[in-house]
Amino acid sequence: MKKLINDPENVVDEALVGIEASNHNVRVDHEHRVVLRAQPKDHGKVALVSGGGSGHEPLHSGYVGYGMLDAACAGEVFTSPTPDRIEAATLAVDAGAGVLHIVKNYTGDVMNFDMAAELVAAESGIEVETVVTNDDVAVEDSLYTAGRRGVGVTVLLEKIAGAAAEEGRSLVDVRDIAQRVNSRGRSMGMALTSCTVSTAGRPTFDLPDDEMEIGIGIHGEPGRQREKMASAREIAAKLVNPILGDMDFSSSPVIAMLNGMGASPLIELYLMYGEVAALLQKNGVSIARNLVGNYITSLDMAGCSLTLLAADDEMLRLWDAPVQTAALRWGR
């Protein structure tokens, strides 16, 4: 294992030091491993808290800032943050209008965010609502999940719900639009290589030099099947077809994200995007907006995932609204 780290046990804490040093728009509560906006609270705004295991950067810390999250809780690599830390984040960001928890569907995350919401309810009058993302069409259940896994739609949801919150919408309104985004989003991923968790010191799984894993999860958990390596064009079909088979995307403009898993270079991601865009066009799907790059990663895994969101006019308007975070920034 070769990584740019010091002690394998301290990777998350030391990465948070760098995140804080690099971005004057955030501050870090190092005790609780929470990344927060640096500016004072905006009274009356619904606050958005997300989080989960680390190793998926820029998710979630890179999405803290104007127009997206108010706080991100960083667990150990691929391990949910504990309820007391999520509680601390929730208490820190509430500005009198309640807090939305954005949770990817993994057993540990769902349980810990639930417990945090109960702690907050018991100890304060703060209202908490929760949205759980479950957009991954690859598998129904997995190693860490009952039901579908939450993956790429989480990025799009945090942007759109964050813009709704900036507009001064109510907690129930923001939760409803978040749930609508989740229900209209689907994802599918694949890996060329495993990832390596630093404390384990070796790859999470073995993948022969001539094989790929289709339907991979973002923690290296198994996908649908292993197959012989194929061309980008064939891989594009293996991502697009299961998504289109699961939901009709032909009647709304689509926000498409071609996401890198962490170790695939941009030249390959652009090439893949070209293949995906051509295939979607052939299937009558119209791409209104897109992202190409590393947005929800799996440490040093090579590979990519595709997320499609059937957007309505309101979602497109909220997507285009200003955002000022480390990983997404426009319009301001």
Add this chain to the structure above:
Amino acid sequence: MKKLINDPENVVDEALVGIEASNHNVRVDHEHRVVLRAQPKDHGKVALVSGGGSGHEPLHSGYVGYGMLDAACAGEVFTSPTPDRIEAATLAVDAGAGVLHIVKNYTGDVMNFDMAAELVAAESGIEVETVVTNDDVAVEDSLYTAGRRGVGVTVLLEKIAGAAAEEGRSLVDVRDIAQRVNSRGRSMGMALTSCTVSTAGRPTFDLPDDEMEIGIGIHGEPGRQREKMASAREIAAKLVNPILGDMDFSSSPVIAMLNGMGASPLIELYLMYGEVAALLQKNGVSIARNLVGNYITSLDMAGCSLTLLAADDEMLRLWDAPVQTAALRWGR
């Protein structure tokens, strides 16, 4: 070799298809492999043309747009674009105020941009000026270079000179500020792994599982030395010390870029940035602005580089000016 590609021979052309599909602010002249701004020419503005071998994405195509480049020429992977293509780019973007060629110091690039400038001079009245970047302190000469190699400062220079051009400054002015940026910038890189050029099909060099290459070039060309793997803190010193030994950075605010080589995940780059920032502070260097991420890569190489620019007030003002490209976007 496992990559998200179709035919190894068509990687550049097919990546350009994806670049064009993903970004409505650019168009691609596929015949000449030139990425151009989509908007009509801004009459009287100095135009900026850069380019070089592909495989360093987002450099240079990701920097085409308002506030940076007018055109980027994409050569084959790690191979200079031919003079006729650079000429085509230059003719396409001239808006009556002349064209600045921004060239990284590699023998092929310098020769081909020179020939292109001669072709343009012979066939049109367009004025061309050239700036050659040579910021890499690692080696004096290398496999592809006489003199120091041009690396990370190219990104900072394209941003700052691009902002000067948007202000309506003259060609000589824009060239002068570009040269000043180059003269005040220094870089140093390192690799944990080789990169693999798709047409070669195997890693450019072999690096044992417990070694790293210090002073690596962006094409996998040799650096200063091979060493046993070390901690992020030790690696930070191996990047910072040669740079500070080459130039004094204690009397100006610094723009710092901690750049990933393509396959190093963001969690590691943030951790490295924290180490670099602490070491710079200890050395009396004050960071005014920073970038952390993949900005000038070497295909699927794991590793990172550090670039420091001793900025003056004008450079900081131009740095903060609006920019609207795929890879850098703010203030608008």
